[in-house]
Each structure stands twice: as C-alpha cells, then as structure tokens.
Amino acid sequence: MAVSMREVDSAFQGAGQKAGLEIWRIENFQPVAVPKSSYGKFFSGDAYVILKTTALKSGALRNDIHYWLGENCSQDEAGAAAIKTVELDAALGGRAVQYREVQSHETDKFLSYFKPCIIPQSGGMASGFKHIEVNEHDHKTRLFVCEGKHAVHVKEVPFARSSLNHDSIFILDTKSKIFQFNGSNSSIQERAKALEVVQYVKDAYHDGKCDVATVEDGKLMADADAGEFWGLFGGFAPLPRRGADDNVNGITPTVKLFSIEKGQPVPVVADKLARELLNTNKCYLLDCGVEVFVWMGRSTSLEERKSASACAEELSHGPGRLKVQIIRVIEGFETTLFRAKFDAWPRSADVSVSEDGRGKVAALLKRQGVNVKGLMKASPVKEEPQPYIDCTGNLQVWRVTGNEKYLLSSSEQSKFYSGDCYIFQYSFPGNDKEEYLLGTWFGKESTVEERAAAISLATNMVESLKFQAVQARIYEGKEPTQFLSIFQSLIVFKFNLAGWHELWIQKVQEGECH
Numbered sequence: 001m002a003v004s005m006r007e008v009d010s011a012f013q014g015a016g017q018k019a020g021l022e023i024w025r026i027e028n029f030q031p032v033a034v035p036k037s038s039y040g041k042f043f044s045g046d047a048y049v050i051l052k053t054t055a056l057k058s059g060a061l062r063n064d065i066h067y068w069l070g071e072n073c074s075q076d077e078a079g080a081a082a083i084k085t086v087e088l089d090a091a092l093g094g095r096a097v098q099y100r101e102v103q104s105h106e107t108d109k110f111l112s113y114f115k116p117c118i119i120p121q122s123g124g125m126a127s128g129f130k131h132i133e134v135n136e137h138d139h140k141t142r143l144f145v146c147e148g149k150h151a152v153h154v155k156e157v158p159f160a161r162s163s164l165n166h167d168s169i170f171i172l173d174t175k176s177k178i179f180q181f182n183g184s185n186s187s188i189q190e191r192a193k194a195l196e197v198v199q200y201v202k203d204a205y206h207d208g209k210c211d212v213a214t215v216e217d218g219k220l221m222a223d224a225d226a227g228e229f230w231g232l233f234g235g236f237a238p239l240p241r242r243g244a245d246d247n248v249n250g251i252t253p254t255v256k257l258f259s260i261e262k263g264q265p266v267p268v269v270a271d272k273l274a275r276e277l278l279n280t281n282k283c284y285l286l287d288c289g290v291e292v293f294v295w296m297g298r299s300t301s302l303e304e305r306k307s308a309s310a311c312a313e314e315l316s317h318g319p320g321r322l323k324v325q326i327i328r329v330i331e332g333f334e335t336t337l338f339r340a341k342f343d344a345w346p347r348s349a350d351v352s353v354s355e356d357g358r359g360k361v362a363a364l365l366k367r368q369g370v371n372v373k374g375l376m377k378a379s380p381v382k383e384e385p386q387p388y389i390d391c392t393g394n395l396q397v398w399r400v401t402g403n404e405k406y407l408l409s410s411s412e413q414s415k416f417y418s419g420d421c422y423i424f425q426y427s428f429p430g431n432d433k434e435e436y437l438l439g440t441w442f443g444k445e446s447t448v449e450e451r452a453a454a455i456s457l458a459t460n461m462v463e464s465l466k467f468q469a470v471q472a473r474i475y476e477g478k479e480p481t482q483f484l485s486i487f488q489s490l491i492v493f494k495f496n497l498a499g500w501h502e503l504w505i506q507k508v509q510e511g512e513c514h
Contacts, residue, residue, distance in 0.1 A: 008091045009084060016063050016092045019055040021113055023048055029080040040114040044070035044103060045124020047081035049088060052113055063096035065089055066110050070124055071103040075317070082309045086328075090302050095333045098294075100316075100326035104155040107325065111151035116196035119144070119154055119204075141232070144171045146197055149189040149427075149434070150394060154197055161233045166217055169194040172229065173201055177211040179229045184217040189394070255341055258285040263307045265315065274344040280331055283308035285315065286341060292316055293338050294328040395486060398423045400454045416492045418443040418476060421454040425461065425469070426486050436465055439472035439483070443492070 011031040015022055023039055024031035026047040034048070042048060050066040065088055067081040082100070089096045101110050103120055111118065143159045146152055146169045154171075157163040164170055169186050171194065172179040180198050182191050202210055213225035217239070230236040257273060258265035260283040268284070270277055278284055283300050285308065286293040294312045296305045309328065316324035329338050339345045397413035398405035400421040416422060426437040438461055440454045455473075462469050474483055476492060484490060 008087050012084075012088045012091045015088065016051055016053045016061065019053050019061065022051040022053070024050075024084070026077050026081050026084065029077070031084050040118055042068060042070065042103075042118055042120045043124040044120045044122055045072040046070050047073045047077045049081055049084050050101075050110070050113070051088060063089075063092050064099070064109070065092075065096045066099045066101050066107075068101040068106070068110070069103065070120060072122075072124060079310065079313060082313055082326075083306050086302065086305050086309055089328075089330075090305075094296075094298075095330050097330075097333065097335055098328035100312075100324075102325070104153070105325065106153065108148065108151035111148075111153065116193065116200050117146075117152045117154045119156075119201070141175070142173045144173065144197075144201075145169070146171060146190070146194040148193065149187060150193075152193045152197055161237065161239075164233075164239055166239060171198055171201060172232065173205065174232070177213060177228075178202055178206075179213050179215055179225070181215045181229065182217055254289075256287040258287065258311075260284065260304070260308045260311055263311070265311050272343040274342060275346055276344075278331070285312055286338070287315060288341060290324060291337075292324055292326045293341070294326065295334070295338070296328065296330050298331045394427045396425045398457075400450060400457060403453050403457075405454075405457050414487050414490050416441060416443065416476075416490065418492060419445040421446045421450045423454055423458050423461070424486075436469035437472060437482075437486075438462055438465070438469040439474055441474045441479075442476065444476045 009031055011024060011033060021039060023034040025034050026032075026049070031049055047070065048068040050068060052064045052066070054062045054064070056062055065085050067085045069078045069081065085098050089098055099107055099110065101107060106118075141159055143157050143163055144154050145157050145163070146154050157170075159172075164181065164183075166183045167185045168183050169190055170181040170183075172181065178198055178201055180191075180194055182194075198212055202208055202212060213229070215223070215226045215229045226236075255273065257268040257270070257277065259268050259279075260266075265285050268277055278295055278297070280297040281299045282297050283304055284295040286295065292312050292315055294305075294308050296308060300308075305328075309326075312326050312328075315321075316326060327335070327338070329335055395413065397408045399408060400423060405423055413424075420443050422441040424439055424441065426439075428435055428437075438458060440451075440458050442451050442454070458471070462471060472483075474480070479490070
C-alpha cells in the first residue's frame, strides 16, 4: 500500500519509533497528543487513539493500535477516531492490529496498559461538558463493580441495592471510607485484583487518607463494617439469586462474511469460511455478533481501508446490537482469534510483503527530517512466529521433588534445571470462560522416577480442574513456540537444584566462593 504523507496526519509523524505508550485525544476531529502525566485519565465525552509499541526479542517493534470511545462521545468524534487509527497504521507501515474499545467494554489487552485500572471521569471536549475533578468538590458516594481476574474492568453503577449481586465485587467509595464488597461467588484472584483498585481509589481520590473495609457477602449486622455498609443502603436484606438465563440469551450468533464493494458491505456466499475467500485486493467484514473483524488486503488503498472501517462502525450501531468490539487486522498479520473463526486456515499464508509499506513511509519521513531508526527496525526480513495462545494470562510453576511439588516464586519460575522436572499451569480468558493449559517439563538429566511423579501430580491437578485443562508434555530442547511465548525468558541450568547447591559448597570449601 503506497502512502503519501499528505494522507497521514502530521500528529503521527515519528510515532511508534520506540517501545512504550502514546496517546492522542480527538479534538475538533483532529488528534492532539496527551501529556504523559495524563496517561490513564479518560473522559466519558471524549475519543482517544492509543498506540502500544513493544520491543520483541529479535529487536523488531510490534505495534497495537486502539481507539477508545467514551459512552458520551459523539458519533462524529467516534468516526474521526476510527479514521485516524487507520492513518496511524498507514504511517507505521500497515501491519498493526487495531482494536475498537468502548467504555466499560474494553479488552483485557487494552486495560493491561493501565495498572491497576481505568476509571473514566465525566466531561469531554466533544460533548462540551466541563471536565470535573473528583477532588475539586465534596466527595460524592459512588458504587463501582469490578470484574476480571487478570485485567480489571471497573464500571460505575447506580448507588442502589439492586446493583449488587453474588457474582461480582463492588467498591463503595464514600467521603471517609472505602468498602470492598466480595460477592459470594467471586474468586480469590478477583478479590485480590479488586483490592488493588481500592488502593488506587484511595490514592487518587482521597490522597491516601481514608479508612478501608472489606465486607463479605452473607455476613450480617454482627460485623461492624458490614453493618455500616448495609446501613448506607437502608439496612441489610438478602440479595436475590440470579436465574440461569438472566444474562444469557442462549443464542449463538451466526458468523457472516461481507466483501466491501464501492463502500458497501456485500454478503459473501460460501459453504464454509476458508482463507481462500479473502482477496488481497479487497477489504472484508467478519460479523461475529459481539465482535466485528475488518480484514484489509495487502494491496488495498488507505481510502479503501477507511471505507471498510466506516462500514464496520455503521454495522456496530445497527438495531438490536449490543456493545460491539471492532478489531482490524492486516493480511498476513491476522490474530489467533480471527483465524479461529474460519473452518479452514492454512498454517502459514503465502503473503508477499510489498515495499510500498513501511519502507516507503520511512523514506518519506526521512526526507522530512524525521528520525526513522525505530520505524525501519520494525521491519525485519523474517517475522517472528506469532504464538497460538493468549500471552497475557496467569502463570504458576511448581518444581517436582520426590513425590511432592513446590510452588516457585515469580522471580524463579523461568529458571529451570536439566536434572529436574516441573509442572506449569497457565490460565487465560477464553471466549466465554477461563481456559487452562497444564503441562510438565522434563529436563534432559531428570530420572524416570521424577518424570513419573510429575505426570502423576499433573494428572491429579487436571482432575481437580474437572478435566477442563489442555495437557502438554514438554521436553528440554524441544519446547514449542507457545511454551516459550508464555515463559518469555527461559533459562535452563545444568544439573538440578540440589546439584548446584553441592557444587557451590564444594567451591566454598576450595576457597573459590565466599
């Protein structure tokens, strides 16, 4: 895709040249850089463009682009944000994955950039509202619901008993005290994450000076904190149990593929979804109900990509549509989630990367005096293979000793010894439930007895997860891409841990170590 700098907003010149986060707010339909001191502060009446640049082990740079839409953002501002996102991708060479984020329905990937959470404030440029800082007036009592084990979704809900339920965790923020209400069906991980949000609220809105209390679902007035909490709701009363069908309509959405022809979506008729249906000269929409993917062929122009994005926006606002997540992918750089929607997708697609992408954009920038070192660095001759698993989940590792397993700290879980065996459990959010990968790693010098013990312990763990985990057996030196992607930086030492301890003692006795 050949790109003229006249087609790319000047605000994006030099973007994405080094690892980190960059944010622009849409003001009068133009992107304006947000000061780093305001990163993580969003207003419900505004639209934003967010660029996350990650340095890979090969030295290349990977770009992910998001545009965030506040619930009070105008449709015109939302459309401007979508178009500017396409322009930013063009400036980066046309290979970034692009995500549409809607307030209160953000992706875990987006929320992971802002620890521990984001709490959008009222106001905004587009709506004409005045930005209101919570600390500038008398503190208003607010109720938030927290959901998520890895990235926390925080949403303000009406301050009413009817907002509470047994499944979620709620934070009640009052002038002098913050209450964390733990629903009886919430998990330990969710409660720990919510506690981080409580600390964030305390620091951000109380200058770190207020009391904090935890209220467990089901405890009555005998608990002083519980009594005070329920008193704010007019007194204790049991919460109703939610019916099985309260949140689920039981309907699986039909996946539909559309080709963009002259700015309009045209249904693609086929017996099954296959990679061969996608033409490099066209853009497509894949409508999956709560998700709409925009697939952009390598040979499509910037205007064609903008047109496809506009069609996706229009589709997401159709009658009866809930909050829709829009994800835009470039041919050859499709996400695992996108590929999984197809009945047939080749292991590796034959994609010729034209020189009209990042190289030409970099040359144009260089002629204008912009440093393009990072931009050129982001175009390696050989792309790193993309892992076929979400790599933002929770990892736990145990070392097997005898017939027991011992949990390793996060600082030690990437240090393996050839003489030992390990068990790892990796959990990550799936489409509608938590997914688990549970595996054993066998060092080259581990014994048959140790391997048998590791397999037995891992089997017991799979049983405890009601056989919902995917099992894997990994051998030293033959680790697959997914395994290495999860561990990020794996170091394997010779011997086993006990052997290293004996060697250290020997060196001390010989005077070589102190």
